[in-house]
Every structure is written in C-alpha cells, then in structure tokens.
Amino acid sequence: MKCRLFSAHWLALLVLAACLGYFxxxxxxxxxxxxxxGGWPCSIVLxxxxxxxxxxxxxxxxxxxxxxxPA
Amino acid sequence: xxxxxxxxxxxxxxxLLLTRRAARRTRSAADxxxxxxxxxxxQNGLALAGDYLSAAAFLGAIGMYLGQGYDSLAYAVGxxxxxxxxxxxxxxxxxxxGRYSVADVxxxxxxxxxxxxxxxxxxxTVTLFYLIVQLVGAGKLLQxxxxxxxxxxxxxxxxxxVLQVGLGGMxxxxxxxxxxxxxxxxxxxxxxxxxxxxxxxxxxxLFATVRQLSHGQALLPxxxxxxxxDALSLGLGLSLGLLGLPHILMRFFTVADGRTxxxxxxxxxxxxxxxxxxxLFIGYGALVLVGPDARFHDAAGKLLGGSNMAxxxxxxxxxxxxxxxxxxxxxxxxxxxxxxxxxxxxxxxxSHDLYALLLCRGKxxxxxxxxxxxxxxLALGVAAIVLSTLVQNLNxxxxxxxxxxxxxxxNFPVLLLTLNWPRLSVRGALAAGYGGMLAAxxxxxxxxxxxxxxxxxxQPLFPYANPALFSVPLAFAAAWLGSWxxxxxxxxxxxxxxxxxxxxxxPQQ
Numbered sequence: 001m002k003c004r005l006f007s008a009h010w011l012a013l014l015v016l017a018a019c020l021g022y023f024x025x026x027x028x029x030x031x032x033x034x035x036x037x038g039g040w041p042c043s044i045v046l047x048x049x050x051x052x053x054x055x056x057x058x059x060x061x062x063x064x065x066x067x068x069x070p071a
Numbered sequence: 072x073x074x075x076x077x078x079x080x081x082x083x084x085x086x087l088l089l090t091r092r093a094a095r096r097t098r099s100a101a102d103x104x105x106x107x108x109x110x111x112x113x114q115n116g117l118a119l120a121g122d123y124l125s126a127a128a129f130l131g132a133i134g135m136y137l138g139q140g141y142d143s144l145a146y147a148v149g150x151x152x153x154x155x156x157x158x159x160x161x162x163x164x165x166x167x168x169g170r171y172s173v174a175d176v177x178x179x180x181x182x183x184x185x186x187x188x189x190x191x192x193x194x195x196t197v198t199l200f201y202l203i204v205q206l207v208g209a210g211k212l213l214q215x216x217x218x219x220x221x222x223x224x225x226x227x228x229x230x231x232x233v234l235q236v237g238l239g240g241m242x243x244x245x246x247x248x249x250x251x252x253x254x255x256x257x258x259x260x261x262x263x264x265x266x267x268x269x270x271x272x273x274x275x276x277l278f279a280t281v282r283q284l285s286h287g288q289a290l291l292p293x294x295x296x297x298x299x300x301d302a303l304s305l306g307l308g309l310s311l312g313l314l315g316l317p318h319i320l321m322r323f324f325t326v327a328d329g330r331t332x333x334x335x336x337x338x339x340x341x342x343x344x345x346x347x348x349x350x351l352f353i354g355y356g357a358l359v360l361v362g363p364d365a366r367f368h369d370a371a372g373k374l375l376g377g378s379n380m381a382x383x384x385x386x387x388x389x390x391x392x393x394x395x396x397x398x399x400x401x402x403x404x405x406x407x408x409x410x411x412x413x414x415x416x417x418x419x420x421x422s423h424d425l426y427a428l429l430l431c432r433g434k435x436x437x438x439x440x441x442x443x444x445x446x447x448x449l450a451l452g453v454a455a456i457v458l459s460t461l462v463q464n465l466n467x468x469x470x471x472x473x474x475x476x477x478x479x480x481x482n483f484p485v486l487l488l489t490l491n492w493p494r495l496s497v498r499g500a501l502a503a504g505y506g507g508m509l510a511a512x513x514x515x516x517x518x519x520x521x522x523x524x525x526x527x528x529x530q531p532l533f534p535y536a537n538p539a540l541f542s543v544p545l546a547f548a549a550a551w552l553g554s555w556x557x558x559x560x561x562x563x564x565x566x567x568x569x570x571x572x573x574x575x576x577x578p579q580q
Binding site: 008009011012015016018019020022023024026027028030033034036038039040041043044047048050051054055057058059061062065066 | 141144145147148149151152154155156158159160163273274275276278279282287290291292296297298299301302303305306307310330333334336337340341344347348351
C-alpha cells in the first residue's frame with residue numbers, strides 16, 4: 001500500500017515547515033538554542049540536523065520515484 | 072611571476088581550453104541550449120551546484136561568519152531547503168515538458184503571447200539584476216586580488232563570458248561550472264582541514280574558542296534575525312527564490328529524462344550541503360584565527376580589503392601565499408562560471424523565448440535562432456558592462472534580494488500552478504506573474520533597505536527588509552482571483568497529448 005505521507009507534496013510541505021519553523025525559532029525563542037551537546041552548540045546541531053533532513057528527504061524521494069514502475 | 076598571477080593564468084587557460092573543446096562539439100541549437108541534453112546526473116549535479124555557489128556563497132559567507140557569526144549558517148539552512156523543494160515540486164515535470172527553457176512549459180499550457188511576454192520580462196529582470204551584482208562584485212574582487220582597474224576587470228570577465236557562451240554554449244558553461252565546483256570543494260576541504268588542525272581536529276575545541284572570544288554571541292542568531300515576521304520572510308525568500316532562478320531551472324533541460332533530473336538535484340543537494348558544512352568550520356576558523364590577528368587589520372581595526380577578504384587572509388595564515396593565490400584563482404573561476412551561467416540563461420530568454428517563441432510563434436529557423444543567441448550574449452555583455460560601471464559605487468547588494476524576491480514571487484508561483492493546477496487561466500497566470508513581480512519590487516523599494524538606507528527617509532513605508540512572506544501568498548491569491556469565474560480554463564499539463572520526453576520534438580503551440 002502506498003503511503004501518502006511520502007508523496008512529493010507532503011514532503012515539500014515538511015521541508016517548508018522545517019525551514020520556516022527554524023527561522024521562527026531563531027527569531028522567537030533564541031534562548032532555546034543556548035547550551036551545547038557534547039561540546040557542539042545546540043544552535044549548530046539544529047542547523048546540521050536540518051541539513052541532514054533536507055538531504056534525507058531528497059534521497060527518500062529519489063528512491064521512491066526510482067521504484068515506481070514506468071508509466 | 073607571483074603565485075596569484077600563476078593561478079590566474081592557469082585557470083584562464085583552462086577555461087579557454089574547455090571553451091575550445093566545447094565549441095567543436097556545439098553544432099546545433101539543441102547543443103547550444105542544452106549541451107545535447109545528455110549530461111549524466113553527477114555532472115549536471117556538479118554543474119547545478121557550481122551555478123548556485125557564487126563568490127557570495129564562498130567569500131561572502133565566510134566574511135559573514137566573521138562579522139555576524141551564526142546568521143551566515145541560518146542563510147545556508149534557508150538556501151539548502153530550496154534544493155529538495157526544487158526536486159519535489161518542479162524538476163521532474165520541467166524536464167518532461169520543457170525543451171530548451173521554462174517558457175516552453177508555459178507555451179505548452181497557454182497558447183497566449185501575453186503569458187510568454189510576462190515570463191520573458193520576469194526571467195530577464197531576475198537574470199539582469201543577478202548579472203549586474205555578480206559583475207560589480209567581480210570588478211571589485213579582481214581589483215583587490217590582482218590590482219586590475221575596475222573597468223579592465225569587468226571587461227575581462229565579460230569577454231571571457233561572451234567567448235564561453237557564444238562559442239561553447241551550454242556545454243562550455245557546464246564544463247566550467249563542474250571545474251569550478253570541484254575546485255571550490257577542494258579548496259574548502261583544504262581550508263577546513265587547516266582550521267581543524269589548529270584545534271587538534273576537534274570541532275568542539277573550535278566552538279569553545281568561538282564561545283570564549285565572542286562571549287557566546289557568535290553562536291546565536293544576531294539582531295538581523297530578531298523580528299519573527301522578517302525572519303520567516305527571509306527563510307521563505309531564500310528557499311523559494313531558488314525555484315524561480317532561470318539559470319538554475321534551465322539546467323534541467325541538459326539531461327535526458329526526469330529520472331536523471333531528480334538524480335542531478337540529489338547530487339547538487341549533497342554537494343551544496345557539504346560546501347555549507349565546510350563553510351561552517353572555515354567561517355568560525357576565520358573568526359578565531361583572523362579576527363584577533365593585527366596583521367590583517369588596518370589602523371582603524373577594519374579587516375584589510377573588507378569582510379570578503381576573510382577567506383583569503385585565512386588562507387595566507389594557514390598555507391602562505393600559494394594557498395592564498397589558489398583561493399584567489401578559485402574565486403576568479405567562481406565569478407566567471409556564475410556569470411557565464413547567467414549569460415546563458417539571458418541569451419536563451421532573448422533568442423528562444425522572445426524571438427523563436429513570441430515573435431516567430433515557434434516557427435523560427437533553428438540556425439537563425441542560434442545565431443541570434445550569440446548576438447544576444449554579446450548584447451547582454453555590453454549592457455552588463457555599462458550598467459555595472461554606472462552602479463559600481465552604489466550599495467547594490469539589495470539587487471540580489473530583489474532578484475530572489477521576484478524569482479520567488481513571480482516565476483515560482485506561475486510555474487508551480489502551471490504544472491499542477493488545471494484551473495489556472497491565462498488571466499490568473501498574468502495576475503500571478505505581474506502581481507508577484509510588482510509586489511516584490513514595491514515592498515523592497517518601500518522597505519528599510521531602499522526607503523531608509525538609500526533614499527534617506529526616516530521611516531520605511533513597509534517595515535520588513537524581506538518581502539517574500541507577503542509577496543508570494545499575494546501572487547498565489549492573484550492567480551486564484553484571476554482564474555476565478557473564468558470558464559475558459561485550460562487543461563492541465565498531465566492531459567497534454569505529448570506528456571513525455573520532449574528532447575526531439577518542437578514545442579507544442
């Protein structure tokens with residue numbers, strides 16, 4: 001069964017929401033980004049997690065489209 | 072011969088050699104516009120990354136870490152978000168439906184000259200603004216790096232651009248983009264390794280030094296990101312702007328099919344992300360190594376040559392004059408490649424979209440169209456020299472914001488709705504295109520950057536520096552209003568009779 005959550009439009013909404021949520025957090029609650037995790041500042045960890053999310057979504061979509069039978 | 076001259080001449084010779092080889096293989100309009108349409112995914116991905124990573128993404132971003140700290144990383148997150156969006160929303164369908172340019176896709180959906188004219192105006196505006204900023208940056212950078220006068224620097228870049236695009240077309244442009252992207256990544260790796268070596272290869276030690284030096288301020292967002300609406304608008308503009316840049320969109324016509332287009336974006340996302348990651352360490356490295364070093368500052372405490380020189384000073388510190396010269400040479404190659412990509416997009420808008428699609432209604436003679444594209448490259452080059460010389464002493468950084476805002480507010484909504492919304496009418500497309508463009512233009516002019524910063528008024532009429540949060544929804548609303556009540560809506564592109572690879576055939580009218 002196809003999972004609609006992995007459809008292109010849902011994934012696009014997820015990317016946009018993550019990006020806008022990040023900028024909203026930077027402006028609205030920057031103190032949440034203070035502190036660090038294993039010596040890495042939380043603000044940098046969050047940005048790098050978003051890098052990983054964007055790349056993972058790109059790969060996920062490529063893989064899903066490659067598996068589709070040709071039209 | 073100084074190291075800087077050696078690298079400059081080496082890269083100049085290499086780019087001319089690639090142009091010569093590409094010129095021999097460019098024999099038709101299809102070769103000229105799309106490099107034959109058969110680039111493999113990894114090559115097109117490398118070229119896409121090269122097209123996007125301008126001198127601002129390298130020298131500018133590292134200078135921004137030095138001056139504004141964390142904000143530079145926030146810009147990187149916003150721009151990186153554009154790449155998956157580009158793939159998810161546009162890449163596949165663009166490749167399947169277009170032939171040489173985005174206007175082909177619009178022409179397939181709307182047989183209406185007004186829509187083509189709107190697309191041409193919007194594409195040319197974005198390309199020209201972007202080109203002027205790149206050329207002014209190029210002139211100033213070459214002045215700084217090699218001591219050339221401004222006009223000579225700009226003329227040199229334009230002559231090389233005209234040769235590359237006019238003779239070698241998209242193939243030469245693609246090869247030079249690949250070379251430049253590879254060089255940028257290699258130099259980034261070198262500088263990153265050099266910085267981390269100073270901290271026993273421990274990023275945590277680097278961040279601890281940054282925290283100590285800046286009292287933690289450089290690791291948190293600055294005042295420019297303090298207003299929630301302005302910050303959201305910046306994020307939206309950075310991510311959606313990419314989806315409307317003509318020189319990026321036309322790269323999807325250089326591959327064979329939608330699958331390769333998707334894979335290209337996968338490569339580009341990985342490469343751009345890797346480059347931004349390297350920039351993070353290089354930028355903070357510059358902050359802690361160059362920032363406190365008196366050798367790189369004048370008597371007033373300002374960085375020698377301005378903030379854009381931070382990467383070059385860091386290279387001098389880490390590897391001496393040879394590494395500095397290597398980075399300067401790569402900066403030159405970067406400028407040349409981005410300018411060539413923009414000229415390619417501008418030339419194809421004039422010769423294909425304006426001449427072949429609009430004036431000849433798709434019945435232009437291929438040889439004449441190709442000839443015109445070379446003349447268009449020359450004309451664009453001359454116009455860019457004149458305009459960039461006229462504005463060389465003004466603060467024109469806002470033009471990049473304007474180009475991104477128009478791309479996000481005009482090109483992107485029209486393209487997205489054309490590809491996905493069957494009810495979009497001609498009137499709706501025109502309302503979205505012109506509405507988005509005028510809104511972006513008006514809000515930037517009345518915003519703090521121009522209204523207060525350049526025109527000297529006390530208060531801006533529009534309080535935010537970034538208009539995308541307002542202009543993008545306005546464009547979508549205009550499309551909906553324009554299409555509402557109009558019974559003559561066109562069929563969606565999925566029902567077009569020729570919904571398949573269009574490399575070989577002419578665009579449907």
